[in-house]
Amino acid sequence: MYTEKVMDHFQNPRNVGEIENASGVGTVGNAKCGDIMRIYLDIDDNGIIQDVKFKTFGCGAAVATSSMATELVKGKSVQEALNITNKAVMEALDGLPPVKVHCSLLAEEAIHAALWDYAEKN
Amino acid sequence: MYTEKVMDHFQNPRNVGEIENASGVGTVGNAKCGDIMRIYLDIDDNGIIQDVKFKTFGCGAAVATSSMATELVKGKSVQEALNITNKAVMEALDGLPPVKVHCSLLAEEAIHAALWDYAEKN
Numbered sequence: 547m548y549t550e551k552v553m554d555h556f557q558n559p560r561n562v563g564e565i566e567n568a569s570g571v572g573t574v575g576n577a578k579c580g581d582i583m584r585i586y587l588d589i590d591d592n593g594i595i596q597d598v599k600f601k602t603f604g605c606g607a608a609v610a611t612s613s614m615a616t617e618l619v620k621g622k623s624v625q626e627a628l629n630i631t632n633k634a635v636m637e638a639l640d641g642l643p644p645v646k647v648h649c650s651l652l653a654e655e656a657i658h659a660a661l662w663d664y665a666e667k668n
Numbered sequence: 669m670y671t672e673k674v675m676d677h678f679q680n681p682r683n684v685g686e687i688e689n690a691s692g693v694g695t696v697g698n699a700k701c702g703d704i705m706r707i708y709l710d711i712d713d714n715g716i717i718q719d720v721k722f723k724t725f726g727c728g729a730a731v732a733t734s735s736m737a738t739e740l741v742k743g744k745s746v747q748e749a750l751n752i753t754n755k756a757v758m759e760a761l762d763g764l765p766p767v768k769v770h771c772s773l774l775a776e777e778a779i780h781a782a783l784w785d786y787a788e789k790n
């Protein structure tokens with residue numbers, strides 16, 4: 547049912563945690579399942595994402611997509627991070643079952659919310 | 669949104685893992701969210717559950733209820749374990765939001781499936 551990459555990122559999620567005094571924090575909820583996701587970004591003066599952490603109460607698919615999404619945005623500029631789609635994250639994981647696609651939206655939405663929070667503060 | 673006990677069992681889940689040559693194994697799926705849960709039981713000759721482990725791809729509520737359910741069945745007889753309801757597990761966790769009640773059913777169903785598997789083998 548799940549690809550090797552999904553299972554890898556589910557069982558060994560990258561970048562789980564919090565960042566104190568983060569440049570941007572985004573919290574989103576999934577109306578369909580009641581799950582929540584929070585992403586913390588540490589962005590330097592040049593607008594480069596130096597660090598990123600996430601926390602979620604979501605399922606394995608939410609954990610795997612967030613883990614992969616945080617890997618994809620790390621080291622990128624704010625503009626590049628805005629262009630990383632949910633589709634790109636799922637492709638990097640070699641796909642997700644259709645019933646789980648809505649879970650993967652949490653990561654994209656939380657990253658966008660955190661970038662928005664950063665933009666508002668600057 | 670979540671009680672302290674739910675967060676505790678979510679962040680430090682008890683009895684995660686597998687049991688080799690388990691006396692009974694139960695695997696169930698949740699049609700509502702597509703998540704899966706597997707429970708392993710080690711039952712001795714007197715019908716007492718000596719050990720129990722679980723694995724799930726489910727959300728935080730599924731992790732917390734499974735963790736609590738495994739704690740409740742450990743050391744119990746097969747008959748006592750059959751009588752532990754989903755409601756009892758949720759009460760032991762001081763409750764769950766309504767949107768998450770379907771997640772908690774995974775643990776009860778998986779334990780019943782594992783007990784059934786054990787009964788069929790004996």
Ligand code: FES
Pocket residue numbers: 579605698701702703726727728729730770771774
């Ligand atoms: S949303 Fe699937 S187990 Fe909770």
